[in-house]
Amino acid sequence: xxxxxxxxxxxxxxxxxxxxxxxxxxxxxxxxxxxxxxxxxxxxxxxxxxxxxxxxxxxxxxxxxxxxxxxxxxxxxxxxxxxxxxxxxxxxxxxxxxxxxxxxxxxxxxxxxxxxxxxxxxxxxxxxxxxx
Amino acid sequence: xxxxxxxxxxxxxxxxxxxxxxxxxxxxxxxxxxxxxxxxxxxxxxxxxxxxxxxxxxxxxxxxxxxxxxxxxxxxxxxxxxxxxxxxxxxxxxxxxxxxxxxxxxxxxxxxxxxxxxxxxxxxxxxxxxxxxxxxxxxxxxxxxxxxxxxxxxxxxxxxxxxxxxxxxxxxxxxxxxxxxxxxxxxxxxxxxxxxxxxxxxxxxxxxxxxxxxxxxxxxxxxxxxxxxxxxxxxxxxxxxxxxxxxxxxxxxxxxxxxxx
Numbered sequence: 459x460x461x462x463x464x465x466x467x468x469x470x471x472x473x474x475x476x477x478x479x480x481x482x483x484x485x486x487x488x489x490x491x492x493x494x495x496x497x498x499x500x501x502x503x504x505x506x507x508x509x510x511x512x513x514x515x516x517x518x519x520x521x522x523x524x525x526x527x528x529x530x531x532x533x534x535x536x537x538x539x540x541x542x543x544x545x546x547x548x549x550x551x552x553x554x555x556x557x558x559x560x561x562x563x564x565x566x567x568x569x570x571x572x573x574x575x576x577x578x579x580x581x582x583x584x585x586x587x588x589x590x
Numbered sequence: 591x592x593x594x595x596x597x598x599x600x601x602x603x604x605x606x607x608x609x610x611x612x613x614x615x616x617x618x619x620x621x622x623x624x625x626x627x628x629x630x631x632x633x634x635x636x637x638x639x640x641x642x643x644x645x646x647x648x649x650x651x652x653x654x655x656x657x658x659x660x661x662x663x664x665x666x667x668x669x670x671x672x673x674x675x676x677x678x679x680x681x682x683x684x685x686x687x688x689x690x691x692x693x694x695x696x697x698x699x700x701x702x703x704x705x706x707x708x709x710x711x712x713x714x715x716x717x718x719x720x721x722x723x724x725x726x727x728x729x730x731x732x733x734x735x736x737x738x739x740x741x742x743x744x745x746x747x748x749x750x751x752x753x754x755x756x757x758x759x760x761x762x763x764x765x766x767x768x769x770x771x772x773x774x775x776x777x778x779x780x781x782x783x784x785x786x787x788x789x790x791x792x793x794x795x796x797x798x799x800x801x802x803x804x805x806x807x808x809x810x811x812x813x814x815x816x817x818x819x820x821x822x823x824x825x826x827x828x829x830x831x832x833x834x835x836x837x838x839x840x841x842x843x844x845x846x847x848x849x850x851x
Contacts (some may be wrong), residue, residue: 473743493676514741517624519657521722523677524650526741579685585656586675 461488463554467570468579469530473571474554482531482570485558488520489583491550494520502538502559509535509562511569516559518549527559531569537561543576591621592834593664595648596825598739598746601665601786605743607653608666608673610805610813612798615725617758618657619643620763623650623717623737628841631715636763646840649748651737652717653764655659658754658783660797662688664747672809676743681736683808684747688734689726695797697787699726699733716764717750718781742770748799750800753792 466474474491476483480521483583491497499519514537518564539558540547564570574582597609620632620642626645628634631653637644642655664684668675673683684700689699702721717735721727726734736749757777761767785791802813818826833839 464626501625512705512742519623519625519650523738523740523745526739528742 459552462576462580464576466554467573468576469528469573470582471530473527473528473530475508475530475570476558480533480564480567482564483532483558484530484560484562486527486549486553487579491553491557493537494518494525496520497546497549499547500542500559500586502542503535505535507528507535509533509560511572516530521554529562530573531562531564532566533562533564533576536563537562556567592826592829592843593644593822594665594746595816595829595833596822597663597665598648598741598744599825601667601744602823604720605667605669608664608670610802611661611663611665612801614794615656615659615661615662617641617643618655619645620653620655621645621647622653624739625650626653626715631765633763633765633767634841640759640763642763645834646839646843647737647748649737649739649746651735651748652719653715654750655718655763656733656750657756657759658752660751660753660794660801662747662749662751664749665744667744669743672811673745676737676841677740678724680738681722682747682748683816684736684749685724685726685734687805687808688749688751688801689804691797691801692728692784692787693725693732694800694803695783695784695792697728697733697790701725701730702727704743710793713767716760716777718752718755718760719777720780728782728787731780733782733784733787751797752781753794754785755781756784757781764818768805774831796811805819 467474468474472487474485474487497518497520502516509529511529513529513534515529516527517526538560594701643715673680685701692699701724718732719805720723725736734749734751736747739746761774806813
C-alpha cells in the first residue's frame with residue numbers, strides 16, 4: 459500500500475518537502491520509489507550548492523534508467539543525507555523518513571504555494587495511473 | 591552525446607515531436623553509463639594506446655565500445671501516445687521497433703522476457719556481458735544494448751547495435767581483465783552482430799534504412815529528416831563546452847555542467 463504522509467508537501471515530479479521554518483527536507487515519494495524499482499545508485503549535490511525550483515538537483519539509477527531529481531524549491535543546500543551512501547536501500551524502504559536526500563534553506567517560501575498537499579498528490583497519482 | 595542531450599533538453603521545454611537519431615563513430619570510442627567509475631571499470635591506458643576516445647553518457651547502463659557499431663537515440667515526451675509512460679514499457683516498444691528493422695535484413699531478434707540473468711562476474715562492467723529485460727537477442731546472444739535517461743516528462747534512450755563484434759578488443763579495454771582467452775570466448779558466445787547474423791557485412795546506410803522502417807512500421811508514423819533548431823544548436827554548444835568536452839565530466843562525472851542550462 460502506498461504511503462502519503464500528511465505532514466508533507468508534494469511536487470508533480472514525485473518529490474516531497476517537509477517544511478520546518480525556512481528549511482525544507484526533500485526526498486522522493488513512496489510512489490516514486492515503487493515505480494523506479496530497486497534503486498542502484500544516487501548522485502546528490504554537495505553542501506553549499508544552490509538548487510533551483512523545477513531544475514535537476516541530482517540523479518537516481520534503477521533498471522538502467524537514470525532519472526533526474528527535480529527540486530521543488532530554490533535555496534542553498536545545508537545538509538545531504540550521508541546514510542544513503544552506506545545503505546542506498548533506505549530510499550526504497552523508507553523514502554519519507556530515513557531515506558531523505560537533502561535539506562535546503564529555502565529563499566522563497568512562496569514557492570511552496572505551487573506544491574500539492576496530501577490529497578492533491580494522491581489525486582495526481584491516481585490520474586497518472588489511469589493514463590498508464 | 592551533446593546533440594542527443596540538447597534535443598532531450600529542448601524536448602522537455604518545447605514538448606515537441608519525438609526524435610530518432612542514428613549515428614556511427616568516425617573513431618572508436620568507449621562510453622560508460624552515468625554512474626560508472628572509469629578508474630575501476632575501464633582500462634584507460636589500453637584505450638589511449640588503441641586510440642579509443644573515452645566519454646560518459648548521460649544515460650545509465652554499462653560500458654559500450656562503439657566500434658563497427660550503430661548508435662541510436664530516441665527522444666520523446668512520456669505523454670505522447672507512441673510510447674508507454676514507464677521505463678520498461680519504453681524499452682519494450684523501442685526494442686520492437688529495432689527488431690522489426692532487423693527483420694527486414696533477415697535477422698530474427700527476440701526480446702529477453704525476464705530480468706538480468708546470472709552475469710559473468712569478470713565482465714560486469716561491459717554492457718554486452720549480459721542482457722537486461724526487453725533487450726534484443728538472436729539465438730540467445732545479445733545484439734543490441736540500451737539505456738535511458740528520464741526527466742521532467744521526457745526520455746532519451748540510447749541503443750548500441752553491433753554491426754560487427756571484436757570480443758578481444760572489448761576485453762582489452764573493460765576492467766577487470768579476466769582469464770584471457772576464456773573471457774574472450776565467453777563474450778564471443780554471449781554476443782552477436784548484424785554482420786554475423788546476416789552472413790556478410792551490412793553497410794551503415796542499409797542498417798539505418800532498415801531501422802527507420804522498423805520504427806515507422808511499429809509506431810505507425812512517417813519519419814521526416816530534420817536539422818537541429820537554433821535552440822538545440824545553442825544547447826549543443828553549451829553541453830560540448832561544459833560537459834562532454836570536459837575531462838571532469840567524462841572521467842569523473844563532475845556535475846559542474848549543471849549550470850549549462
